[in-house]
Amino acid sequence: KTKAVLSKDGKHYLISGQKMWISNAGFCKLFIVFARIEDDKNITGFIVENDPANGISLGDEEKKLGIHSSSTRQVFFNETKIPVENMLSERGSGFKIAMNALNIGRIKLAAACLEAQRRVVSEAVNYAIERKQFKTAIINFGAIKAKIAQMATNAYAGESASYRAAKNIEDRIAMRLEDGNSHQEAELKGVEEYAIECSILKVAVSEDVQQTADEGIQIFGGMGFSAEAPMESAWRDARIARIYEGTNEINRMLAVGMLVKKAMKGHVDLLGPATKVGEELMGIPSFETPDYSVLFAEENEMIAKLKKAFLMIAGSAVQKFGTDLEKHQQILLAASDILIEVYMAESTILRTEKNAKRFGEDKQQAQIAMAQLYLYNAVDVVIQKGKEAIVSFSEGDEQRLMLMGLKRFTKYTNQPNVASLRELIADKVANDKGYTFD
Structure with a gap:
């Protein structure tokens, strides 16, 4: 709903509106802001300096289920003046820019979730080695072994698929550069051609990290439910991964939808x-x-x-x-x-x-x-x-x-x-x- 109106002298756009769930809003120096110019069908991107004196104000820090170390605030624009040359790319190309950012964001999110999985597996294993029940370390029990094996297997599969897709993208970028594409175009198109794989990875690894953290709590038992142990925050932090960079439901439909459109x-x-x-x-x-x-x-x-x-x-x-x-x-x-x-x-x-x-x-x-x-x-x-x-x-x-x-x-x-x-x-x-x- 954010609007951009050209000033009478034609030198600035005046942006008014609000944005929610903006990561790093409290301390960033620069925003990429998407707004609709007049009654355009498509949105446009703008480069905006974070200057409170220029009609920019922030909401309070959001109180979130997890990722407490990440700053998340609303951003309000009140006729914020943006020089016309600060338009990002061309008028009406904002949606494409946003989608390209999401494509690369999805495979990066998978990589972030993988590191979380590895940490949780290692924490759970070491706790299971130390925790004794019936005078035996619980790591020796079949029920615990089944959990550890599945947690490790999911992390291993996520790694395998993430590195495969990353290598495919890297090779495609290199091929496009050899064909004379600019660096920017080569990267954009290289990622775009593997958008299906990026969506697959986002879904698979984000759901595996949640399941891994859940089983981590179970292995820790009562201690897993305590905020003093690492599993409680791991479980809360994992939950957002199925929502941002496009919900998993959207990404599931995108994966098949993009394949059908290509066909x-x-x-x-x-x-x-x-x-x-x-x-x-x-x-x-x-x-x-x-x-x-x-x-x-x-x-x-x-x-x-x-x-x-x-x-x-x-x-x-x-x-x-x-x-x-x-x-x-x-x-x-x-x-x-x-x-x-x-x-x-x-x-x-x-x-x-x-x-x-x-x-x-x-x-x-x-x-x-x-x-x-x-x-x-x-x-x-x-x-x-x-x-x-x-x-x-x-x-x-x-x-x-x-x-x-x-x-x-x-x-x-x-x-x-x-x-x-x-x-x-x-x-x-x-x-x-x-x-x-x-």
Whole structure:
């Protein structure tokens, strides 16, 4: 609602309005302010110096659930004079600037959440080593090992996916620079081309850090509920991550929505592979038993099948609803959860496969176990969310065929021993006295 009006002499814009939830407002020297000039359809960005004498005032510090060390205040503008040359980029380009800032902010948020996860895992492990119950350190109990293993696995998966996307972005920026793009354009476009991955990471890692902090409290027991112990603030601080940089609901819908839009523009072939998956379902399945003696042979096969499950569901939904798919948010959310799990699981396997070749499988046993455990959990999510989507937009023979396909695409030949995987991971983390896989 903030407005910018050009002064009569044409030398300044007068900005009036208010902004909420402004981080660092209390001590920053410079604002980037978005405002609407007159009745423009699109907003415009301005560079504004924080000068109280120029019609700028601040609200009190917000009393927040968490991140108490972060200053958050309202900012009020009352005919604040801004030189016309302080317009950021061009008139009406503010929304694009804001979106580009959000794209890079999402992968940066994932990195911040990863460090929080690593700290929480290490704090929880060391407490579990010291805490004795029935004359035994609780780190030796299976129930605690299961929690530690899952916490470490989620952090490892988040790292794998974050570094994968960051490297992709870095390579794309370098390629654009070689093609003659300016540094600014190369960075903007490089990040923009991986906006889907940035949204995936924002959702996955922000939810994992909350779950990790929650389990950290549980491991600490009664002490976890005390503000004197580190888990209480970790849990509160984690909660905002699912809200800022775009809520997780928005990012889930964006991830699939952006993919569908790319397909509609011909930038990505979504319907072609989806049609092939449909044809595969109508054919006779192969009964050959592949060679699973190679590391991750079955896991890579499973990733390929999970991608088919996504293509089957997303492709059918696009064919049914077309551009109206964005109105069916529950289907978008279910499809997005499948997309997220496939990307995270594949990233974890790719990282571990690479490091097993570099350092030897014997030195990557815990990492191999984490990749297998994450995929096992991902398959469960795909089954649940896939069924939820299928029964929500199909019926009759089409529904029966898709449910049969979902079952085929999520079937293991050799189920992993989940308890053994957790034991191996937890023992490694306990022996290292914290998270050391980074």
